[in-house]
Amino acid sequence: MSGAATAPGHGLEGVADAGAFLARLVRFDPATVVRLRPVDGAGRTALWARLPWDALVTRTVAGRAPGDVTVSATDLLARLESADAALPTRRDERWRWPLPPVASRAVEQVPAGELRRIAEAAAGALRSAAAHGVGGRAVGQRVLRDALLDHVAVVVTPDDASGEPVEVSQRLVQAVVRMGFLGPVDAAGAAQVRVAGRWVGLVGPYGTAWSRKVHELAIQPRKDHPKV
Structure with missing residues (x-):
């Protein structure tokens, strides 16, 4: 008998940095989402979000997310605060904005x-x-x-x-x-x-x-x- 599939972890190790970013986001909009994008070869993850006044913000933290995923910022903050390593329910369909080019x-x-x-x-x-x-x-x-x-x-x-x-x-x-x-x-x-x-x-x-x-x-x- 095979066991139940294990839910993927969020992979974030820079909990203090990620928490500071998320806490400010949810203060502006508790319903907002955050997009996690692993940085190739760096063991880090870029967190992306859109502010209510139409600006994109990003911060890179230690740890590698399981992929390019979007989740509720409130849910992810709660997981970090409770030391729960599980990835919140994915909300990929709620990300609707383009990102700037990598080269700048x-x-x-x-x-x-x-x-x-x-x-x-x-x-x-x-x-x-x-x-x-x-x-x-x-x-x-x-x-x-x-x-x-x-x-x-x-x-x-x-x-x-x-x-x-x-x-x-x-x-x-x-x-x-x-x-x-x-x-x-x-x-x-x-x-x-x-x-x-x-x-x-x-x-x-x-x-x-x-x-x-x-x-x-x-x-x-x-x-x-x-x-x-």
């Missing part, structure tokens, strides 16, 4: 303190506009939020004179700050601006945020994408 190029470094200042100024502007309106006129909270997130927070010009300026949206700034990718508030350091095809990324010490280039977000309607 570095453009510039932006000080962590400057990114925190930009994020806080944006939050203050949102609070003020919500309370007092814009130009004396009341504006819906969602309209305000979307306009603020689409705002170009930083423009970086590559050293190569032929290169186009790279626009870093407030979506990316909010992602690296609110996901804790810059480290402690009093930490120095910087985030690296990278470009991968039609994507712009901000790479912090503890994770990376990616978003489509600002002009594409402005002209392309939102739609579901197949898993790639």
Whole structure:
């Protein structure tokens, strides 16, 4: 008589790092999913997720997942907190967003303190506009939020004179700050601006945020994408 099949394990060994990433995700959206993608030849796994304001975030942790799988972030966090090594129920059908290309190029470094200042100024502007309106006129909270997130927070010009300026949206700034990718508030350091095809990324010490280039977000309607 053959025994019952053993459920695969999640394979994650960097429990503290993965837990910190997942805890912030579920704070923004308890129903969100996380995609686990093993990094070839590295014994590590890249965790991917989409934030409610249309930015992709990723952090690489120790341990190798059993494959390219998507699960509930809340369920995986619970497994890690209880030292349960089993992989939660797969939710692959819920991943609907493309990922940026693997190959990317570095453009510039932006000080962590400057990114925190930009994020806080944006939050203050949102609070003020919500309370007092814009130009004396009341504006819906969602309209305000979307306009603020689409705002170009930083423009970086590559050293190569032929290169186009790279626009870093407030979506990316909010992602690296609110996901804790810059480290402690009093930490120095910087985030690296990278470009991968039609994507712009901000790479912090503890994770990376990616978003489509600002002009594409402005002209392309939102739609579901197949898993790639």
